[in-house]
Amino acid sequence: MSDLLAVQNPSNDARELYALLSHPHLQALLSAHDTVSLRDYEPDLPPLPKDLPEDEEAMRIVCLVKNNQTLGATIRRDDVTGEIYIARVIHGGLADRSGLLHAGDRLVEVNGHPVFGLEPEQIIQILAHSHGTIMFKVVPITDRPVNNQTMLYVRAMVDYNPHLDPSIPCADAGMAFRKGDILEIVDQSDTLWWQAVKLPSISACAGLIPSTSLLKRSVLRSQGLKVGDRIITHLHRLSGFRRSLRLCRQRRGQAFGTSQFCTLRCPTSCYSSLANPYEEVVRYQHHPEHPHRLIALLGPSGVGVNELRRRLIEINPKVYQGAVPHTTRPPKCHEESGREYHFISREQFDTMVCNHRFIEFGELRGHLYGTSVDAVKDVLASGKICVIDIEPYVKSVRTAELRAYVIFIKPPTVEQMKCTRMNSHIITNYCTSRPFKDEDFQEIEDAGRNMEQHYCQYFDHVIVNDGLQAACVQLLTAVRRAQDEPQWVPAAWIRPTHQS
Numbered sequence: 001m002s003d004l005l006a007v008q009n010p011s012n013d014a015r016e017l018y019a020l021l022s023h024p025h026l027q028a029l030l031s032a033h034d035t036v037s038l039r040d041y042e043p044d045l046p047p048l049p050k051d052l053p054e055d056e057e058a059m060r061i062v063c064l065v066k067n068n069q070t071l072g073a074t075i076r077r078d079d080v081t082g083e084i085y086i087a088r089v090i091h092g093g094l095a096d097r098s099g100l101l102h103a104g105d106r107l108v109e110v111n112g113h114p115v116f117g118l119e120p121e122q123i124i125q126i127l128a129h130s131h132g133t134i135m136f137k138v139v140p141i142t143d144r145p146v147n148n149q150t151m152l153y154v155r156a157m158v159d160y161n162p163h164l165d166p167s168i169p170c171a172d173a174g175m176a177f178r179k180g181d182i183l184e185i186v187d188q189s190d191t192l193w194w195q196a197v198k199l200p201s202i203s204a205c206a207g208l209i210p211s212t213s214l215l216k217r218s219v220l221r222s223q224g225l226k227v228g229d230r231i232i233t234h235l236h237r238l239s240g241f242r243r244s245l246r247l248c249r250q251r252r253g254q255a256f257g258t259s260q261f262c263t264l265r266c267p268t269s270c271y272s273s274l275a276n277p278y279e280e281v282v283r284y285q286h287h288p289e290h291p292h293r294l295i296a297l298l299g300p301s302g303v304g305v306n307e308l309r310r311r312l313i314e315i316n317p318k319v320y321q322g323a324v325p326h327t328t329r330p331p332k333c334h335e336e337s338g339r340e341y342h343f344i345s346r347e348q349f350d351t352m353v354c355n356h357r358f359i360e361f362g363e364l365r366g367h368l369y370g371t372s373v374d375a376v377k378d379v380l381a382s383g384k385i386c387v388i389d390i391e392p393y394v395k396s397v398r399t400a401e402l403r404a405y406v407i408f409i410k411p412p413t414v415e416q417m418k419c420t421r422m423n424s425h426i427i428t429n430y431c432t433s434r435p436f437k438d439e440d441f442q443e444i445e446d447a448g449r450n451m452e453q454h455y456c457q458y459f460d461h462v463i464v465n466d467g468l469q470a471a472c473v474q475l476l477t478a479v480r481r482a483q484d485e486p487q488w489v490p491a492a493w494i495r496p497t498h499q500s
């Protein structure tokens with residue numbers, strides 16, 4: 001300031017600088033800076049004793065203030081030496097955020113208690129009874145591994161509860177998840193126990209989850225199987241699957257046992273949650289220039305899947321369309337091949353089955369019916385959104401080719417169905433219908449629960465079909481969202497993986 005004042009005939013810039021520096025706020029800021037920069041912040045440590053041995057280990061004293069959160073670290077005892085080590089530091093937990101404790105650090109004292117020779121449970125007790133600041137004396141690990149892992153996102157295909165898993169090192173550090181949950185795996189450095197957060201994440205702190213191989217083993221064990229056993233997922237015989245038989249689904253029984261259908265596409269035999277308990281997923285935004293995603297609706301028979309599908313198409317037939325099915329039955333006089341059905345011979349139909357060209361097929365009154373992949377692709381190629389209803393075996397539509405967005409139509413409670421379906425009719429057979437009975441509602445509810453329990457991991461969206469109008473609006477919104485907003489999809493759709 002004084003230098004500036006001393007300048008004779010100061011330039012405009014110098015004058016402006018002087019005016020700025022004279023401003024009281026800036027003066028206060030400069031004064032605060034000078035005060036802080038002159039202060040000595042070094043800790044006042046006692047001088048090191050002169051007779052320290054050469055090989056004295058460098059120790060680190062770490063003080064953490066414990067709040068309601070757990071410390072976010074697990075410990076292990078080396079059975080040979082009796083030393084206690086930090087086994088892992090939970091990503092985002094208190095210890096991790098302090099940046100002062102690392103997996104592999106040797107624990108020497110906790111709050112002044114030497115821990116050598118103690119059992120991990122005894123140390124956990126010391127920690128559990130400590131409040132406020134906890135002091136750890138540790139010998140830091142010398143070669144800390146560099147964490148160069150990339151983020152991995154997976155969809156859980158099975159349920160997991162750490163409190164029911166006897167093999168987890170610390171159940172409280174574990175993270176429970178349900179089928180269909182999206183997990184962000186933040187640490188895979190341990191081959192057995194990974195760390196993950198559930199998305200959308202409300203906590204920055206990760207939890208322990210079993211690695212793929214460990215989870216596979218524990219799921220197999222719970223099913224009474226061993227690693228290496230050939231997994232054949234059973235077709236869950238759920239009562240209440242689609243009854244209207246507009247397309248009679250899944251030709252069951254002897255006919256499919258014939259050699260002709262030996263390569264019959266069995267939607268579940270090779271598609272098992274047990275084989276892949278975590279499905280790798282990526283965030284996928286449908287590109288406006290690519291064909292739309294297929295919309296696949298499923299739900300228990302009688303819940304209203306077809307009613308909703310029909311109404312959606314009716315809203316805007318220029319945008320939404322069903323796929324034209326194939327059949328071996330002869331055309332009726334008003335029918336035209338490629339409009340109501342693709343009329344084909346039994347031999348042609350069998351060839352398509354053998355070539356896996358059907359998403360679903362079945363037999364009704366001696367005739368075969370099926371929805372083909374090509375019929376769906378034709379609709380998609382025309383720029384429309386194809387809407388089909390399927391049985392819950394979704395393997396045939398969860399492909400890179402069709403990229404199906406699966407919507408589960410869930411029944412409301414029996415009491416609610418009694419109100420909303422008072423004037424509706426259930427289709428009991430190919431073409432006959434009658435008013436709903438109470439048993440029908442119970443059957444729909446049971447079948448819905450069963451379906452959800454077995455297949456919820458494949459649902460991208462769930463709509464409760466209570467009021468028809470409201471369900472229709474929800475369907476419209478969900479279908480738009482499927483095309484316009486980013487969604488989690490199997491990584492194999494975007495880049496082939498070993499799972500594909």
Ligand SMILES: Nc1ncnc2c1ncn2[C@@H]1O[C@H](COP(=O)(O)OP(=O)(O)OP(=O)(O)O)[C@@H](O)[C@H]1O
Nearest residue numbers: 242243244301302303304305306307424425466468
């Ligand atoms: N929310 C609703 N409120 C009232 N009636 C409904 C509702 N949803 C569907 N319905 C009626 O219930 C009956 C059965 O619906 P729909 O045929 O769509 O069942 P579905 O799920 O396709 O089963 P299926 O294929 O076995 O027939 C129809 O008469 C339909 O109009």
